């Protein structure tokens with residue numbers, strides 16, 4: 001896939017304060033197009049995990065969006081994505097941030113068999129039983145992000161796109177989710193386009209393609225042909241810690257547990273919030 005990425009600067013009206021900035025710094029409104037990448041070769045294949053990293057403003061979101069739009073088919077918006085790609089056009093692409101969280105209980109929300117739904121939620125970092133009985137609006141931002149990820153995976157799209165990947169998660173959990181995404185990609189064949197400023201997930205994600213964006217407009221594209229097996233690259237400290245109960249969840253009456261400590265990857269209590 002070859003992509004050209006540029007943003008069109010919008011027309012603006014000069015205000016008093018804008019005029020002061022112009023006078024002070026000797027600049028005017030930018031005009032025309034802001035070119036970020038020209039005919040960049042991204043060796044993306046279906047089912048790949050692609051990670052865009054770099055500091056804020058380096059262009060990772062723009063590049064990722066252009067790549068996703070090209071996989072999706074006709075482009076749109078302010079980002080120009082040009083040229084014929086190698087991948088099949090018209091792939092089904094789900095954007096995590098566009099997915100509605102919905103209003104159903106988590107355990108009911110995925111269009112899968114109960115155990116499969118629970119397993120997927122657990123793999124996405126929602127392995128605490130009581131969370132299954134909540135609605136998405138009763139989750140933290142990080143939990144909702146993980147729920148959206150599970151929701152997206154349950155749809156079995158060709159590609160899942162996530163900007164600010166793992167930004168709302170603590171770093172240990174971010175690594176666990178990255179590791180699980182690698183395994184889910186291999187198991188389901190769904191590809192991932194992920195952008196983040198946090199390079200620390202790269203080792204656990206073990207991306208097929210990593211695009212490192214630099215503030216100087218440079219892009220380093222690395223395709224890992226011979227990847228280490230994910231099992232050998234598990235995140236440090238991935239083993240779950242024993243943890244005490246987090247106290248009452250506010251239920252009126254607590255049913256007696258059936259005796260199982262684990263069901264579909266879900267366990268009674270974890271240290272994840």
Ligand SMILES: Nc1ncnc2c1ncn2[C@@H]1O[C@H](COP(=O)(O)OP(=O)(O)OP(=O)(O)O)[C@@H](O)[C@H]1O
Nearest residue numbers: 007008009034055056057058059060061062063078
């Ligand atoms: N609509 C736009 N018009 C002009 N320039 C834009 C537009 N959107 C983004 N840019 C510029 O393009 C560059 C890349 O932006 P982009 O959002 O891709 O960066 P990023 O690496 O994802 O940053 P962040 O981590 O802060 O989200 C930045 O310099 C930004 O100011």
